[in-house]
Amino acid sequence: MGFDQFVADRLDRLLGYATAITCDKHLAQDIVQNVLMRAQGKWERIGAMDAPYLYVKRMVTNDYLSWRHRRAAREIAVERGELAKHVPSMADPADAHAEREAMRARIAILPRKQRAALVLRFYEDCSDAEIAQVLGCTESTVRSQLSRALQTLRTHELARSATLGVHS
Amino acid sequence: MNDLIRQAIAAEAEERVDSRTVLANLHKARKRKPLGLIVGVATLTAAAAAAAVVVPMTIKKTEAAPPAVSAPQETQNVLLIGLDDHNFTDALMLARFQADGTAVSVVSLPRDILVDGQKINGLFAQSPAKLTAAVEKTTGAKVDHHAAVKMSAIGRISELFGGVAVCLKAPSNDPITKAAFPAGRQVLQGDQALAFLRQRHGLENGDLDRARRQQVFLADLASKITKDNALTLAREVSGSITVDDGWDLVGFAQRFTGPIGISVTTLPVDAPVEREAGFGFEVDPAKARTFVEKALDQGGSSGGSECIR
Numbered sequence: 001m002g003f004d005q006f007v008a009d010r011l012d013r014l015l016g017y018a019t020a021i022t023c024d025k026h027l028a029q030d031i032v033q034n035v036l037m038r039a040q041g042k043w044e045r046i047g048a049m050d051a052p053y054l055y056v057k058r059m060v061t062n063d064y065l066s067w068r069h070r071r072a073a074r075e076i077a078v079e080r081g082e083l084a085k086h087v088p089s090m091a092d093p094a095d096a097h098a099e100r101e102a103m104r105a106r107i108a109i110l111p112r113k114q115r116a117a118l119v120l121r122f123y124e125d126c127s128d129a130e131i132a133q134v135l136g137c138t139e140s141t142v143r144s145q146l147s148r149a150l151q152t153l154r155t156h157e158l159a160r161s162a163t164l165g166v167h168s
Numbered sequence: 169m170n171d172l173i174r175q176a177i178a179a180e181a182e183e184r185v186d187s188r189t190v191l192a193n194l195h196k197a198r199k200r201k202p203l204g205l206i207v208g209v210a211t212l213t214a215a216a217a218a219a220a221v222v223v224p225m226t227i228k229k230t231e232a233a234p235p236a237v238s239a240p241q242e243t244q245n246v247l248l249i250g251l252d253d254h255n256f257t258d259a260l261m262l263a264r265f266q267a268d269g270t271a272v273s274v275v276s277l278p279r280d281i282l283v284d285g286q287k288i289n290g291l292f293a294q295s296p297a298k299l300t301a302a303v304e305k306t307t308g309a310k311v312d313h314h315a316a317v318k319m320s321a322i323g324r325i326s327e328l329f330g331g332v333a334v335c336l337k338a339p340s341n342d343p344i345t346k347a348a349f350p351a352g353r354q355v356l357q358g359d360q361a362l363a364f365l366r367q368r369h370g371l372e373n374g375d376l377d378r379a380r381r382q383q384v385f386l387a388d389l390a391s392k393i394t395k396d397n398a399l400t401l402a403r404e405v406s407g408s409i410t411v412d413d414g415w416d417l418v419g420f421a422q423r424f425t426g427p428i429g430i431s432v433t434t435l436p437v438d439a440p441v442e443r444e445a446g447f448g449f450e451v452d453p454a455k456a457r458t459f460v461e462k463a464l465d466q467g468g469s470s471g472g473s474e475c476i477r
Contacts, residue, residue: 011190016181029185033193041440042374044447049369055343058370103176122170123177136341150169157169 001052003043007036010053018060020119023108024076027069035059057124058134061116065135073112080108106156114149117142241267245464247303247314248274250322250382255293258319258366259382261432262307264464275463276379276434281306282441282448292316296412307435308457309464313415321408323362325389331355332388334364334381335475342367352475361385376434377477383432384476433463 001009011032018028039046039056046052063069107115113135120126120134128139135142243266250259260277279289283302291299300311326332335353342348347363349356356364365385371377435456437449 007191007194012184012187015184015187015190019184020177020181023180025183025185029190033190036190036194038372041447045369045374049343055369058343099172100175100179103172104180107173107176107180118173119177122174123181133341133343136339153173154169157172 001047003040003047006043006047006052006056010056011036014053014056014060017057017119017124018064020123021061021112021116022064022069022073022076023080023115024072027064027072027076031060031063031069035063054130054133058136061134062136065112065116077109080105102160103153103157106153110149110152114145114152117145118149121146241269243267244312245309247300247311249292249296249299249314249316250319251292251316252319252366257289257292257299259379260288260303262303262309262311262460262464264309271431273464274432275307275460276383276432277303277306278379278435278437278449279375280440280448281435281437282443282450285443287448306451306453306456307460308453309460313412315409315411318408319365320362322365322386322389323358326357326361329357329389331357332361332385334384334388337475337477340367340370340477342370344369356385371477373477379434380476383434384474435459 014032014036015025015028018032019025022028022031035056039059046055049055064073107118110118116135117131120131126134128142131142131146132139135145137145243264246263246265248259248261248263249257252258257279260279261274262277263272263274265272277288279287281288283291283306286302288299288302288306291302296314296316300314303309304311333353333355336349336351339351340349342363345363345367347360347367349364365382366378367381368374368378435451436459437451440447440449
């Protein structure tokens, strides 16, 4: 597949993925742009792979998880954490939108790698093996990252339901 | 809860910027700098795949009867070629051996260099003469001789030494071969060593990072070659090395009497361009010639054992 074709097919999806893991559309845009420019230079190799999309996704993920974006990621998480305090706690729990926003906020403050694993599973529908490949770790690490993330989200979910006096 | 997570993530992803904006930026960037600055191809320091040739040299010397008459030696430029199993060039280095045998300066040539529209890494398979001609044209340096070694032999050689020490800045995973290396100092041998030398997928700078790996690896390897193990080594590699017909190796090897100082650098290249042969590096002959002449004459930075990608 040629580079231009790849971009035409996958750019939008890639932006969605990057936005979901970074929780910041501008950071996501920067990362995707930079990665694609780098990928273009090596396209002869990447394009010949079985799964170029998986490889590019790996580049995006690595870039986000690298030290370069550590500070940005922390700032985003803090900001989102602040926002979360104000938004949904008093909302009607039956309000699906509020539920979803509350979950979004909780996901946004997860550790970066846990969130990446979560997005790969629930947005990209990747298998453990594929996630391991993207994150450059073992499958058992993937499973532990996912279960830690789910554990955190579940704890928050329960606490929230209790506060609101509903049974989930 | 999983559905809720799915919806939440989808909502987050919904926030993404318009892909047309990104597309426009990519086009702009392409115009400004053809493909983005891929490599800050700083001078890559380290020592050489010169081992490929230093090895047979040391060996021939050991095998040969004590030199009766030492013929006067001349400085010689030797093209060192590391081949994969299909005779594609995985490593390419131009080495200048000083007449007194105390020093060799080496310039690594990225394998994606384009010469007359063809990638340099496929030329050896067509004919060794074609490759040497292309190198002469690119570097302006005369190639006196060439030596080609099957890279697979290096894996075996590493075993003879109980492994070769390298140091990685960060863990690396080869998405193709699944070879995985942790960060930090480690000793590699056999298939692992080979995988290390061959990996270019999953490395930020691809072949350029690979060239660096080869340099560091072979620097350590070369440092381990002694008179005592040279013969064993000779037996191991003799079937894997070919040199040009007209080369009097025994005579050549007589210049080596003690430790050899190896200095290495890599020919700098600009952003890759797209040609019929695929993406590659075009080299400005004038600049390349100046660089190569200086590097071969004065030597680049000497091979250290610092950590690499």
